[in-house]
Amino acid sequence: MASSGFKCIQKKTIAFQEQLRETGRYSTELSKKRFYLPSFLATPIFAMKMGKLFVKTSLHAHQPDFMEKRWSVFGMYVMDYVEKLGGHIELDGFEEISKLGRPAVWVSNHMSALETYMFPPILMSWPGLAIILKEDLAHYPFFGKVVKAIDPIRIQ
Secondary structure (H helix, E strand, O other), X not given: OOOHHHHHHHHHHHHHHHHHHHHOOEEOOOOOOOOOOOHHXXXXXXXXXXXXXXHHHHHHOOOOOHHHHHHHHHHHHHHHHHHHOXXXXXXXXXXXXXXXXXXXXXXXXXXXXXXXXXXXXXXXXOXXXXXXXXXXXXXXXXXXXXXXXXXXXEEO
């Protein structure tokens, strides 16, 4: 049974994905309650939250609905943490994906590990997601379980 916190973030994820499909954009609400902390405080707090989330995600990765329902929700937790600690998220240009009406290819040149965890709620806003990633990632602690659960195409 899902906790009330999970159900709340699940509703937020669904609303976020609907907004992205319909408008093609998302921006952190300026009125959202945020904590503006200096980086020497925000960084360890964020690292602790992420560590807890990695473990939690890996524990849920074995569940049959992980890819379809839970993976996006865990990504939304990351976006929520970023915003609560004072970060501003702005996404734009996604209206073109909705206009296509057919599958699209997403290519990512990662700037940090953060977007890896923020991608699921974004990319899963459209059906038919297939992921290609390095085989090595399936052997990472915690993250490896998630990689195996999403059943990607693995390359050397």
